Amino acid sequence: MTGLTEAADPLHGLSQDAVRDHAAQALTRARSRSTTLTDAVDDNDLVRQHSKLMSPLVWDLAHIGSQEELWLVRDVGGLEPMRPELDDLYDAFQHKRADRPSLPLLGPAEARAYVGQVRAKAFDVLERVPLEGRRLTETAFAFGMITQHEQQHDETMLATHQLRRGEPVLHAPAAPGRRTGKLPAEVLVPAGPFVMGTSVEPWALDNERPAHEVHVAAFHIDTTPVTNGAYLEFLESGGYEQRRWWSDAGWTYRTAHQITAPRFWRREPGGWWRTRFGVDEPVPADQPVVHVSFYEAEAYAAWAGKRLPTEAEWEKAARFDPAGGQSRRYPWGNEDPTPEHANLGQRHLSPAAAGAYPAGASPLGVHQLIGDVWEWTSSDFGGYPGFVAFPYREYSEVFFGPEYKVLRGGSFGTDAAAIRGTFRNWDYPIRRQIFAGFRCARDGAPDAAETR
Template sequence: MSMTELESANPLLDLTAEQLRAYAAAAMDRARRRSRGLTDAVDDSDLVRQHSRLMSPLVWDLAHIGSQEELWLVRDVGGRPPLRPDIDELYDAFKHARADRPALPLLGPAEARAYVAEVRGKALDVLDTAPMRGQGLTDHGFAFGMITQHEQQHAETMLATHQLRGGEPVLHAPPPPERRCAPLPEEVLVPAGEFLMGTSAEPWALDNERPAHVVDVGAFLLDTTPVTNAAYLEFVESGGYAERRWWSTVGWEHIQQHGITAPRFWRREATGWWRTRFGVTEPVPAHEPVAHVSYHEAAAYAAWAGKRLPTEPEWEKAARFDPATGRSRRFPWGDEDPGPEHANLGQRHLRPAPVGAYPRGSSPLGVHQLIGDVWEWTSSDFGGYPGFSAFPYREYSEVFFGAAHKVLRGGSFGTDAAAVRGTFRNWDYPIRRQIFAGFRCARDA
């Protein structure tokens, strides 16, 4: 097969310009409804408060969403005059660290809401007439997809801020489905051979996902599901956090310095282990994927279990490769966009689902829950693919390349379908625990 034949095509490629506009408008509206829900759930004093130095005040995220939409859609694509050029620097994420943002002269809650509403009106005006074909920002509505993904990424960041805030619960959602399949094997064999990694055909894919390229991966065994709380608890109870031999030098120094002895938000009571989740304190659920663990904790567990973390190419091959056709799918289950039967996404539930809850979302090789529930740490450093080209600006990906950041894959229950796919790449510092991150293990075959 040629390179093109190895990659599954996105249905967006077949839409007319009017259909693309409708699709983009619906995606933007879904993102905005979520942003409003996350910010309307608390009062103004909560919106301007910094709940953790790791996170911005919620009101900064809200106005930043509007600022980026103004810059890219209203000014760049639409060629319209600026609405608020005076706040460009305030909401430039590279000019102000999160810890310093509360001291800035930020827009207040009412002003921020009015600003993002005005920007959205202008952006929709631009969408009505924007060409959906061409190069760069206008091709298949890329700029509108980029801004939708940006807002959804900040919505997940705001959701993480909600997890860090104190007080009574303000967010509510139904529980995820229970396990829907028979007990699964512990591991799945992923055969050796080449597969097509990344994408050159996904119209809303971001620069770090491009271009598609062939990668040869050796045979390996991968956990069928993410590591559960029950499995991770065995590591905790066996003294895993007290045994130096399981940890890298950097990881050991970090947990010693910060007194880390369990996943974040866990605590031991006389009756067992409990966790706090969006203001609710509850027993740690045994069958959910473990969450709020750092890369260092994930790697230490894997060593204790006699395994390792998968590399990024291994993860993507397990998620996308179809041995029957030799092609790389858009998602583990196929090429159609995620539905509620496939994966736990979009803040539909405020927790990971038990392992085995989404049999219709499994990959051709039988790996489950690769998309949704928890981001999964890989052992790979974040970097560009062969032939990488920064677009539309270096600060989206390229400035983060290097050993300081580890790659995470697959999305979480807080990730929207617009902001995750089989090629989507996330990255963070290996010490981060406030994000909705877990992992699964691998080993050589």
């Protein structure tokens, strides 16, 4: 690569004991969140399927334990299987979500006991296994992989809570309001190469690797994600009824399912309202829109005279520091996220207002690229040049292809352990139950940008 660099490995130079402590803390934080999400409801709610799009919460809980047993207890630890009869039952590729309630799943008490027993053995393994000599154990990679897996299922369980009917059971402080003055509506990202992906981030997953140089033409990108207020302009202008804004696939899906607004929105005599984790409230105009599909994001962008950014454009806006030519770990730098940088970790139960995290802005002045809402990009999901599946094809490779669109940046429901500037998420373009929004981009040379 031509003099461009990426940020250094954050665990580089740490002793094995320090890496063990880091891994143990990450695992503990993930388990605390899993406990919060499952203890918030009674056993009837745990075993109920709240939507055919999602598993019963008790399936997610036991699946977390099953994966931990497979990788940390059996593979890394070399121990005998604890519950081999559960392997097929909790294999996500063997059973569709809609079918899982009919399986002979562990009950709530048995599932809790199982994941506790697995965790005790996993901590024993972490204490004794050398963190070197195998790619799975270098810098505790396997423990980081399992931490991220649990946090990803925690976000899935949070989405299940959003689909659940009944009184609110999750509570959190309100997300912060705007902390900036007027921001430019968009930012120019100059043409040129940057380092995309990573070869050094210790817990990066296979689809983030390897680092490679990508040339990106000059483009403008929205300073913040598209807000509810901006999206309402599209909606109120008849955007959902006008075929010209929609792709063929998007229009077919919209009409077949009679979609007329973001999921969980409804029109009332006094305006638009939404349901958020059991709470009914007016749609807040200043927060990023959430629960929109790729097709809705694509249609809005066309209506606005723009487009969705490519994945490479999104990552350059998020990571590239033009002053030194380095690709940072995060927009603000190389240090891990704090509550001043981004809305992460279920700290709040909604996106924060546009302009709420000035400390998290990129060197070019793009805000809220990490946290708040996953952001749809126009890119299909695929491997980078030199991609190698590790440690198993089913994490990434089996999903490569045009059926899936890439999302970036994480949401308010994503934990800091499961997000970074290189992290890649993917889903079907029809998905609306996930915590997804978007921002727009457009081609072009610099010109005067309006403020908002």
